[in-house]
Amino acid sequence: MIEGIQTGLVTAFSPLNLLMVLLGCFAGTLIGMLPGLGPVSAIALMIPITYSLEPSSALILIAGVYYGAIFGGSTSAILINAPGVSGAVATAFDGYPMARTGKAGKALAIAAYSSFAGGTIGAILLFLFVPVLAKWSLSFHSADYFALMLFGLTAVAAFSGRGQVLKALSMAVLGLMLSTVGEDPSGIQRFTLGITDLYDGIGFLLLSMATFALAEALISVLRPADDSAGGHPNASTGLGSLKLGRSDVREVVPAAGRSSILGFLVGILPGAGATIASFLAYGTERNLAPQAAKDQFGRGSVRGLAAPEAANNAASTGSFVPLLTLGIPGSATTAVMLGALVSYGVQPGPRLYIDSPAIFWSVIISMYVGNIVLLILNLPLIPYIARLLQVPRPYLIPLILFFSLMGVYLVSFNTFDLSLMVIVGCIALIVRLLEYPMAPMLLGFILGGMLEDNLRRALLISDGSFAFLWDRPITATIMALTVLSLLVPVFHSLFRD
Amino acid sequence: MRQLDDKTRIGALLLLAFTAVYALLARRIPVDALDDGSGMTSQSLPFGLVALSVVLATIQLVKPNADRRPFLADHRALAWRPVAFLVLLMVIYAITFPWLGFVVSSVLFLWLAFFGLGAATVWRCGVVSLLFVGALWALLTQVFGLYLDPGALMAWAGSVRT
Numbered sequence: 065m066i067e068g069i070q071t072g073l074v075t076a077f078s079p080l081n082l083l084m085v086l087l088g089c090f091a092g093t094l095i096g097m098l099p100g101l102g103p104v105s106a107i108a109l110m111i112p113i114t115y116s117l118e119p120s121s122a123l124i125l126i127a128g129v130y131y132g133a134i135f136g137g138s139t140s141a142i143l144i145n146a147p148g149v150s151g152a153v154a155t156a157f158d159g160y161p162m163a164r165t166g167k168a169g170k171a172l173a174i175a176a177y178s179s180f181a182g183g184t185i186g187a188i189l190l191f192l193f194v195p196v197l198a199k200w201s202l203s204f205h206s207a208d209y210f211a212l213m214l215f216g217l218t219a220v221a222a223f224s225g226r227g228q229v230l231k232a233l234s235m236a237v238l239g240l241m242l243s244t245v246g247e248d249p250s251g252i253q254r255f256t257l258g259i260t261d262l263y264d265g266i267g268f269l270l271l272s273m274a275t276f277a278l279a280e281a282l283i284s285v286l287r288p289a290d291d292s293a294g295g296h297p298n299a300s301t302g303l304g305s306l307k308l309g310r311s312d313v314r315e316v317v318p319a320a321g322r323s324s325i326l327g328f329l330v331g332i333l334p335g336a337g338a339t340i341a342s343f344l345a346y347g348t349e350r351n352l353a354p355q356a357a358k359d360q361f362g363r364g365s366v367r368g369l370a371a372p373e374a375a376n377n378a379a380s381t382g383s384f385v386p387l388l389t390l391g392i393p394g395s396a397t398t399a400v401m402l403g404a405l406v407s408y409g410v411q412p413g414p415r416l417y418i419d420s421p422a423i424f425w426s427v428i429i430s431m432y433v434g435n436i437v438l439l440i441l442n443l444p445l446i447p448y449i450a451r452l453l454q455v456p457r458p459y460l461i462p463l464i465l466f467f468s469l470m471g472v473y474l475v476s477f478n479t480f481d482l483s484l485m486v487i488v489g490c491i492a493l494i495v496r497l498l499e500y501p502m503a504p505m506l507l508g509f510i511l512g513g514m515l516e517d518n519l520r521r522a523l524l525i526s527d528g529s530f531a532f533l534w535d536r537p538i539t540a541t542i543m544a545l546t547v548l549s550l551l552v553p554v555f556h557s558l559f560r561d
Numbered sequence: 562m563r564q565l566d567d568k569t570r571i572g573a574l575l576l577l578a579f580t581a582v583y584a585l586l587a588r589r590i591p592v593d594a595l596d597d598g599s600g601m602t603s604q605s606l607p608f609g610l611v612a613l614s615v616v617l618a619t620i621q622l623v624k625p626n627a628d629r630r631p632f633l634a635d636h637r638a639l640a641w642r643p644v645a646f647l648v649l650l651m652v653i654y655a656i657t658f659p660w661l662g663f664v665v666s667s668v669l670f671l672w673l674a675f676f677g678l679g680a681a682t683v684w685r686c687g688v689v690s691l692l693f694v695g696a697l698w699a700l701l702t703q704v705f706g707l708y709l710d711p712g713a714l715m716a717w718a719g720s721v722r723t
Contacts, residue, residue, distance in 0.1 A: 234576055237614045241579075466671055469651065482651075497632070
């Protein structure tokens with residue numbers, strides 16, 4: 065193992081490979097900032113370019129692009145409330161309110177530091193526990209996944225304001241309903257109204273862009289006075305200071321630490337990934353926060369921004385455990401990475417760790433080098449990136465609308481999605497004016513498909529009996545946590561008055 | 562009427578209406594004749610969600626609401642006209658995109674949107690949108706190698722010329 069790590073270090077720190085990671089991070093950040101082009105598209109776009117490189121350099125370039133694209137996605141979520149990738153949705157909850165109140169620089173800096181913390185803690189855990197964790201991830205059954213998805217759904221309580229738990233739950237159910245559009249696990253079409261473009265269901269990006277970016281842009285036109293509300297001189301257009309105060313550091317460090325561990329553990333589970341990790345981390349941090357800090361969530365809480373950022377990066381690192389040790393891609397991004405690795409002649413799987421430790425460790429080390437370079441590269445660039453907010457409103461709003469529409473088109477290349485997006489955006493505008501929270505709807509939508517899939521499989525294994533919910537200790541524990549975290553806020557909401 | 566003008570109640574009524582339509586469509590889902598042994602059909606989850614949604618919406622309708630927030634009175638004075646203008650532009654963009662293609666429809670969308678929101682003079686808005694879309698087109702097609710639809714009319718014009 066030590067020899068493998070040494071070889072990995074030598075490979076990752078050669079001048080050519082350092083240049084590759086630098087270029088990768090820069091290109092990844094630029095691509096990731098464009099709505100619709102997330103890490104998956106960024107890596108896919110880079111694969112043809114990497115064919116002319118040595119496999120190790122190619123992998124390092126891809127590692128840089130990967131982390132760069134994740135950071136780029138968070139940047140657009142914070143600055144213009146356009147989370148181009150699902151992992152950045154929770155980042156927008158507090159990142160965007162911070163940007164609106166003149167703290168865009170601080171929000172971007174917290175995102176960069178927290179991502180770095182997530183990547184670092186993830187890498188350390190990866191070094192220490194790779195063989196054990198690979199075994200643990202395989203011990204998860206459909207029943208456990210179903211319980212985990214339900215537990216993820218209880219995070220809706222975290223996205224609801226005071227006395228809004230019922231509204232949040234309704235929106236989560238609405239999201240689950242929307243997730244049933246399209247082909248079900250047995251291949252039957254549901255709610256497609258005979259429209260072939262709906263056979264694959266509603267796209268996540270379409271829904272997130274329409275409900276966040278598009279609706280937000282329209283609301284800012286509807287209420288022009290709100291953009292300068294708050295009386296802050298830098299409100300909505302300024303960068304503000306990049307420096308974190310002592311109180312900020314005191315809030316960010318423990319939140320990032322906890323969320324990194326949680327994110328890493330969730331990331332190991334194939335299929336769970338960065339999105340669930342970021343939502344769970346956000347919900348957990350809100351539940352742990354004292355009442356005064358809890359009220360700040362959704363209004364620019366430093367903890368609320370650090371938690372999902374650390375968790376999604378740690379989960380990205382964690383997702384390499386099943387990929388490298390079992391050859392199982394746990395997410396779309398790692399599936400593309402698997403394709404790239406195979407095309408370079410590297411076959412991930414149980415034998416890789418034993419037969420080719422040098423390759424195994426150089427991939428992991430290059431991922432981490434990408435993380436470091438990203439921090440060094442992007443912190444000085446923050447003032448320039450945040451200038452996006454200084455574009456005058458009559459230019460900025462049409463550009464946000466245009467990027468949202470284009471982002472959705474670039475994913476599907478289907479013009480039907482453009483029309484659907486306008487319809488969803490208009491409905492989202494009304495729903496937001498009615499003061500119903502949108503985040504629970506997205507969470508329900510993300511988890512809906514996986515929830516139904518795992519429920520069916522679990523029922524099939526248990527011959528249609530719901531006893532699977534308490535048969536295994538791990539399922540029973542997650543279910544107990546789910547019931548607890550669901551009942552407490554509901555009772556609180558019902559009997560508060 | 563005043564009792565009904567409440568954001569929570571209007572929201573709950575809209576959710577109930579959506580749920581009713583969803584339930585009607587759920588009844589039309591064909592049920593797989595082959596039982597896979599799970600006891601679940603394609604209708605199971607949708608009907609479960611309908612029940613849940615009805616319960617949640619009803620509680621919101623029935624529950625006494627001390628913090629009543631009027632909807633109609635709150636939003637009558639807002640700037641609906643520019644919003645309607647932008648929505649109309651987006652609809653036109655979605656309709657014309659397959660015909661005019663990425664470049665022409667995008668330039669027209671941005672041009673009209675910039676001008677409509679009062680960014681600058683009509684010519685300046687046109688130049689800005691042309692330069693912006695041109696740069697983006699070059700980045701996406703020449704650097705990233707993505708295919709952007711030139712549009713049916715452009716393709717037709719090209720075939721006529723050849």
